[in-house]
């Protein structure tokens with residue numbers, strides 16, 4: 001990449017926000033309704049990143065009552081109703097995120113590409129004061145495909161008018177890297193998220209330990 005990116009696409013859970021505690025609260029309320037035992041935070045970290053239906057599927061398998069595939073959509077709807085009824089913790093934004101995004105946005109259009117369902121994504125963005133920063137927001141149910149499919153990234157780039165070769169995807173897990181590569185983007189991963197495998201093995205172009213290191217990583221990519 002010979003210049004600063006034409007656009008930056010961001011993952012949400014594990015990259016911009018430490019959403020696992022709020023997700024755990026919602027999942028445990030659902031399990032309580034079903035008279036099932038609670039999950040702990042370490043389990044939820046392992047279950048986030050592939051969208052709400054997969055979160056619910058993994059949860060019920062973990063507590064010993066695997067769901068019939070036909071019952072996953074209704075159970076997911078119930079989970080999302082609970083999750084959306086809970087106020088998102090404004091303190092869940094990772095350090096450095098708000099200031100860095102505000103500064104990047106002055107010169108580069110930003111988009112959010114998450115596997116979290118779109119309506120809940122907008123609600124959380126409002127609750128944490130990050131709404132208005134993103135020119136495009138693509139959720140896990142916005143399109144028929146979700147990450148690791150490149151479709152949501154291509155959709156966001158089309159909305160931003162940005163060429164993939166000049167766009168950077170910033171995420172925390174394998175889905176972000178796979179989707180970013182398939183879409184033709186460069187990829188930066190944060191090392192503090194919910195990766196489910198060693199971050200060094202994700203295959204990102206750059207790793208950042210802290211969100212405020214992102215502009216330097218972008219500048220470093222631009223020198224290549």
Ligand SMILES: O=C(O)COP(=O)(O)O
Nearest residue numbers: 013049050051114115116
């Ligand atoms: O799995 C989810 O619901 C969201 O995960 P993501 O924001 O990391 O894509």
Ligand SMILES: [Mg+2]
Nearest residue numbers: 011013014172
């Ligand atoms: Mg993530």
